[in-house]
Amino acid sequence: MVTSRILAGFAMVAVVIGLAVTACTTGAARSEPPSTHSAPSKTTSTSAVPTHKGPPNAEDGVLPDHTSAYDTDLPGIAKLDPALRKAVQEAETAMRADGIRMQVTTGWRSKKYQEELLEKAILRYGSRKKALEYVAEPNESHHVTGHAVDIGPAAADHWLERKGNRYGLCRTYTNEIWHFELVTTPGGSCPPMIDPTR
Template identity: 55%
Template structure:
């Protein structure tokens, strides 16, 4: 059986329409530009494998944070270094475009907006976009900060994100109870 070019073209168009409809029903933004071409350092992207010194105040990821937050993280990093722990930021402030990209990637990765919201907030709800949150690495620094963070006012705010810290108490105060995940956060 031989298929004409016009029939094949109609078949391809039908498949594209069906795929597009499926993406729309799933809530995937099919109009947004490709993620990798959208954001850069000016959007808060941390280059060099996601390792940013807390003292790199020229980086937009730090410069756009609430000023008290990097000061607290710098003090904590200096004290952690005294204990032999290297602490760095994997991310800090993010532009709305960068947060939108991360959320879109999470929807694809986790299969739904609902599941993605457990790990990545929308730009409208993200504490990274408002400059009120940082993600810390590596794991031993996360553990150190979980134990000592209250001395700097830094608290892990989500139980499923050991790397996510916010100024959520006064230095030496008590951290609020952790939320199970980012979907439980009220903004």
Template identity: 40%
Template sequence: MLHLRHDPAPPVRARPMLAVALAAAAVAGLAGCQATPDPPTTTSVAPAKAPTDDVGDGARQGEAAGQVPDGTTVFDDALPALANLDPALLAALQQAAADAEDDGVTFFVNSGWRSAGYQDRLLREAVAQYGSAAEAARWVASADTSSHVTGDAVDLQQTGGSQWVADHGAAYGLCLVYANEPWHVELRPDAADRGCPELYADPSQDPRLHG
């Protein structure tokens, strides 16, 4: 008689449910022990100062400090660069410019009044460009001596206006001042009778700038 062998089924291993539960509990416990991160701190920062005419290391660039946009003429007297000029100088410029228009010449302005901060910035830039304070002084005065800061000078573009002043300006009391700056115009009220004074070689030779 054939006897079939029946091996007992292998024992079924129980899933380690207890171990899994214990591990999960341990993880949860560790998570509960971790410190909650603090919220990011914020630093109170004072609002930036509103722009002013003169700031920190120089002047705020812009019309308020004396810069002029392209195409400015002596008749654009709402701009600070012209509005802050000596009234007698501005009047003489406008009278001369009106007559110059009959000759087809327009008085375009490169610069007029400047703030002290803007002037100081220009001087620092000139020192960097020319390599020394002595050389820079041939082109740019300090803020406490500049006739631009006091409103007593205008720089005209060399598109005819400055040459017209060289030829006819004395009749209006308008004179060029420096040989190396044939655009720098100042008022000399007695020039109509005596003519314009002799030119200084450059601003460094002007005794008014060394007071």
């Protein structure tokens, strides 16, 4: 009993580490199977079990590299609050005219995805308290409700911080340059940022 718990713990750690590696890899890993129609993520999800056991996948809101706010076929974009999605799409178009190509690194996330991110952050930062400065509880995350987006690269974040308010978009946390929410009216001023470390 005890050993199986320990083993389960190790398995969890392995999954989380695997997730971290996946999250950090670029397009190379994703484009590995060159020509088959059955992507690896599909073979794991065809097991017909509603709550799959593997790492979070596209159904949980995991987005491929270079995802645009117009990629509405992806659950991570499709399940965003429609007003937020529209604002991000408009900002993306305007940004592109300025020569910056943004990508949505995360939009909507399932609770499962959020839980895994929190577990990963706890391992990384060494405590739940510290981890919560960067990753919200599944019940509190604005990503889980579809009311937040993480944007990259840094040039896009800086553009959004300067001009996002034209679309109602504001950076909301002092420690996350990539996290934006629809928290003002178009052209309005952004509210003071929240410092989660306090």
